[in-house]
Amino acid sequence: MAIQEQLKKMILDVLPDVDCVIGWGPGPDPLRGSPFFMRKPEDVESFMAGPMAVQNPALFLPEYKGKKVGVVVKGCDSRSVVQLISEDLIKREEVVIIGFPCDGVLDVAKVENALASHGEPGEITAVEFSGGEVKVTLAGNTHSLKFDDVKADKCGRCAVPNAVMSDFFAGIAREASGVKDDYEDLAALEKMSLEERFAFWENEMSRCLRCYACRNACPMCVCRDHCVASSRIPHWISQADSTRDKLMFQVIHAVHLAGRCTGCGECQRVCPVGIPVLLLKRTLSKGVTELFDYAAGMDTESKPPLLTFQVEEATIKERNW
């Protein structure tokens, strides 16, 4: 793959100047890639971009604050990097951004669901991508799936296939598909009455294990060990095993991300029990877009509207000045 080779060359060029370069490498099975930290030139050999470059490598950047690192990013990942820079959570000069045109990533759960009747996920021995098809070898048989059927939902509404900001860019920038995010995924939720919506969330959250994978996978969640979820002063969430406390955490998480969430969807992807937690964040993103005409992670100079103080908001006219 030409782009992959170009990326490897760029990583090798960047490597001497940085602590490490974060990208993707082989995962635990042929269907999964994994975040990959390249420190030595020989590490770069196993680097892989493409549909299995699922994870958002921006997640790791705040930990490296004070050191210089390289990061390979998809369009969606780059928005997280931009947002981190705009909030001063990482420094622009401490990060070397390598971009490439992204064709979309795989939703592993969709593949596993599609092939559920043919065998166990552990029996997958090979995965190949060619011409809009995914060929999966499972228990000795090769099954062909349409990539569009098994790609991540976010890729279907992606307007930024290329990095918003990059120091190096492999290949030719892909033209944006022109799709506009119309928040179609929220339509069903918005149609519900308040009671129905609450019942929906109570039902979904009843599965929550409180593993906090959603929080740990979120690139904008920088509090880490100081999260309100595990604090008594202040004591926002009780330790009781109740659905409402679980929902309370999701609400806090969503509110903390209002105007900051770039919609990378990692929270929902990593949920081991499949709770659609991204819907909460997208509900707030929609509100922020409508109210403040603001999209997170598009411009390092902009500040999230809920993290600034202005006597008069440009878009909210309380007074007739």
Next chain:
Amino acid sequence: MRIGVFICHCGSNIAGTVDVAQVAANAAKMPDVAFAVDTMYACSEPGQQAIEEAVKQHKLTGVVVASCSPRMHEPTFRRAVERAGLNRYMIEMANIREQVSWIGKDKEANTRKATDLVHMAVEKLRLNRVLIPKQIPVTRKVLVVGGGVAGIQAALDCAEGGMEVVMVEREPSIGGKMSKLDKTFPTIDCSSCVLGPKMVDVAQNDHIDLFTYSEVESITGYVGNFEVTIRKKAPYVDWEKCTGCGICTEKCPNKKSFDRHNEGMGTTTSINIPFPQAIPKKATINAATCRKLVDGKCGVCAKVCPSGAINYEQEDELVTVKVGAVVAATGYDFMDWTVYREYGAGRYKDVITSLQYERLLSASGPTEGHIKRPSDGKEPKNIVFIQCVGSRDVSIGRPYCSGFCCMYTAKQAILTKDHIPDSQSYVFYMDIRSPGKAYDEFTRRAQEEYGAQYLRGRVSTIVPLGDKLLVRGADTLAGQQVEIEADLVVLAVGGEAAHGAPQLAEKLRISYDSYGFFMEGHVKLKPVETNTAGVFLAGACQGLKDIPASVAQGSAAAAKALGLLSKDTLESDPQTASVDLKRCVGCGKCWNVCPFGAIREMDMRGQIKAEVLEAVCQGCGLCNATCPQGAIQLSHFTDNQVLAEVEALCRC
């Protein structure tokens, strides 16, 4: 903890629709409550004594008073528990009057809600901590914003009391609206003769630092220690050198500049001194019309100025001063009367405002005191005055009465007869409002001695009729339509808050009403205070008022400022934010949202943390609400205290 709960009857204000004895009985069962009782007037002397005695007798460590809004009486009860030996922050109020008894008639529901509110207060109080205020030094200097008669009075009284004063006025001269008036009611004495000496006093007073043609750019800090940045707008004249000789204004070739002082009743030169008694008497160049500044060709004033004061390169200058208190005296402006299409919406030259008419009456005005109508300079004989133009008119969103128009219209009718003995004035009015001392007699004199014909009714239309104006209206007392052929129509245009007043209010962090008038601390009991400590109000900025009332309020605001700054130190409010360094991750969201710049970044052993500047913090709680990990907490309003209240409410 041992909590005492006091449920106030407030006479029948609360007891009328709340079963206070039942609320007290319910409160007695709440956690940590050792004593609960209902009391007739908790704020009265026996009421406060009962609280003090109960604290001692029942060994209480905290008190809940369920009564009115804490805005008025929280300080009262804080002092009461302090006298009883408790920390003043170990008291909570539940507002069962404004939030319960006054808004609902269902006694049973009210009693339940009052119980809920008391329960919330008890739960919060259980988490209250002793807070000790600090002593902070104060700057014994007062900023007066606005150099009208109210501001002048406030400045002179402050200076008289030994305080340093900084006065900021946005026009080139102080004097305000009063300096534009010819005469004043009800004595018909010359406005500039009574105001002039006061203006001179301001200029000559060593304790008053005067900044005219200047505006308040920003204010930071807090009571006792404000830091004010003043923008001195460039007059393109070095005022240190300008002697006010006026040669430049005689020679300036551009004589078509809008004359602000004369309300556009004449034109003036691009470089001008607004009026003969101006303080300071310095020239200012109107940059919008000055030929030199617009297209670089001219420079006559620089050539003729004997002291070489003209400086076309001059730029705005920012000056910073420290003050301990602020008196806002920004006055008023007139509403845009051209919204009234029935009065011609500004199309007829001979329909003018009362302040424009005042300039025609004035000996120092554009017509040297001869009444000449704008269209053809003829002396008008029939003059129609229309009152309540933009006052008491709900249809244009001005329901309020401007308060002074009835009086100045009567004055102008009297002056008109003085100037033109064979003239006839007609006054269309809605009601005559003249409640001041010697005011009603004055309006009667206008009618009885000066023959002004008062017609109770509104004017429906004004149409041109040859070189006259046909004024068509109703006389509701006679029950008939009237038509008057007028030579001149004078509109008693209603006042509104000074343009830019809300913006200044935001800088001062004081409230203002929907019309832009500044809100006093209490309508009746704190008429010159605001809810921001150290900021006082004088004059029409608080609500339209006439000259005597403005002067009285100027003195009142000065008395308040002098009282505040009579001590060398003030107590700081300990209800401020503080950072739990263990929990802070240095993400910086708090310092981005702080409206007061009270939070800064600091380095703790290589880690970035937030630090609250206690003296600057106003306790607004924005940082508290923003901090994702809850590392910033606002004393007396911690997350856990608010959560305890919510919890109490939800569990009821």
